[in-house]
Amino acid sequence: MNKALFPSKADLRDDAGSTSRSDLVVAGLQRAIFEHKIAPGTKLSEDEVGDIFGVSRTIVRSALQSLAHSQLVTIEKNRGAFIASPSPREAHEVFEARGLIEPRVATMAAKRMTDQSLEILRIHTEDEHAAMHAGDKGKALALSGGFHLKIADIAGHDVFTSFIHSLISRSSLIIALYWRRADTTCESHSHHALMRAFENRDAAAAEEIMRSHIVDLHSGLNLSGPNTPPLSLADALRQD
Amino acid sequence: MNKALFPSKADLRDDAGSTSRSDLVVAGLQRAIFEHKIAPGTKLSEDEVGDIFGVSRTIVRSALQSLAHSQLVTIEKNRGAFIASPSPREAHEVFEARGLIEPRVATMAAKRMTDQSLEILRIHTEDEHAAMHAGDKGKALALSGGFHLKIADIAGHDVFTSFIHSLISRSSLIIALYWRRADTTCESHSHHALMRAFENRDAAAAEEIMRSHIVDLHSGLNLSGPNTPPLSLADALRQD
DNA sequence: TGCACAAATATTGTATACAATATTCCATTG
DNA sequence: CAATGGAATATTGTATACAATATTTGTGCA
16 A cells, blocks of 8 residues: 555556557447447447457446447446437537537637648548548548547647537437438538638637537537437448 | 337336446545545555445446546556546646636526525525635535536536536646635635626626636646645545 | 236346456565 | 566456346236
């Protein structure tokens, strides 16, 4: 119980390359959710998920708890875990929160923008474009969220970044349930407008574009009647 | 694998009274953190915590993961869990985030304020006052955070509320590390000013008071050199 | 048929045993 | 004496067994 007096081997630990097995399961499920391969409400049986990823229930359980904490999964005592299905109200709140936080983060990103960061964003928008042309709706949607995440990373504010991570994850479920338009062209348009603001290091413009972009997204939801696109679990999680 | 067609007993589940054992451990540790009974950096050995709460490592582990997700605890692979000690930068970010979110929430609370909610807040401020007079620094501090949480509850915006929960928890650690003043009278003063704004249903005033209150808190931090007040674990967690 | 109740089954909750890894302690050596 | 290396110890990571609970199935009865 006595304190260590000298720096130990621990001080030079890398920790970077080591991803825990539970994190792999989290990542797999998250990806499936982001790409709309698993529908909200789907039951996630511990055994089933464990079989698919080849890990024990202990790991699955840990992963599910993690996802539950970020509100992507709902755990009901003695009943199990389900992909969350956000209520219309929750959907509204999530976009309201994004509307407050993301514009602020956009200004911070604009102020810190470097040529290298710009290049990362540019490549990202090209990927978005490509996925949309290829007709891969799920991937395009996931990438579209990824754009917002990259902006948060550039802003370099860890607290806001983690909030945005959480909000964007939940947005993915919300869009699966309530998105009314078929097109995502407004997405692409707004993202390009943001790029121009960033190129000019115009923080005020970036803030305003982001604000109206999120209002657009919010108003693209139909919060009266949810869509219902179910799917099989094993297929959705097939590793590739 | 086939869907249930009929509503089952599950639909009328109460779920309200049942608190899981892991949540009890979380609550116990949280409280100790809020009241500054455990110092940042303290090692939380799974066996030790398990013995104190009388539960197996499985439960403790789950609790620690939960706390890690809300950033109150840091888990290092193969090394264990420690009470988090936020960096000066993190401290700055947390209060920046509070400065963005809480004023907005204060306006929402003002708009939804009822006589009953006012009464709850009034009683709370009295408790704060009492704890401060009694010289119970830890308790006073925990209650002071609680005031902000109650406002969030009244605002009724679950997304913001959960963000604020997280930020206030972290603030508790930050204050333990970086608070420079001995007095918390400014706290009490601001809280009373907020009460007056709420009584008048003056949303704009509430927003402005909250904004400047958080700026005050932020500027009350000494982010160059951390304080270091350690303490024994078993004492801190003694149940009462 | 439709309902109520009980047995059977399946799933989650928890404890524990063992494996993997880190930390501590001690002897050896320069 | 300090530094190094390695055994001994302690702690966390994971799988699994069993207990507790929910769900399903099946049977009898009106």
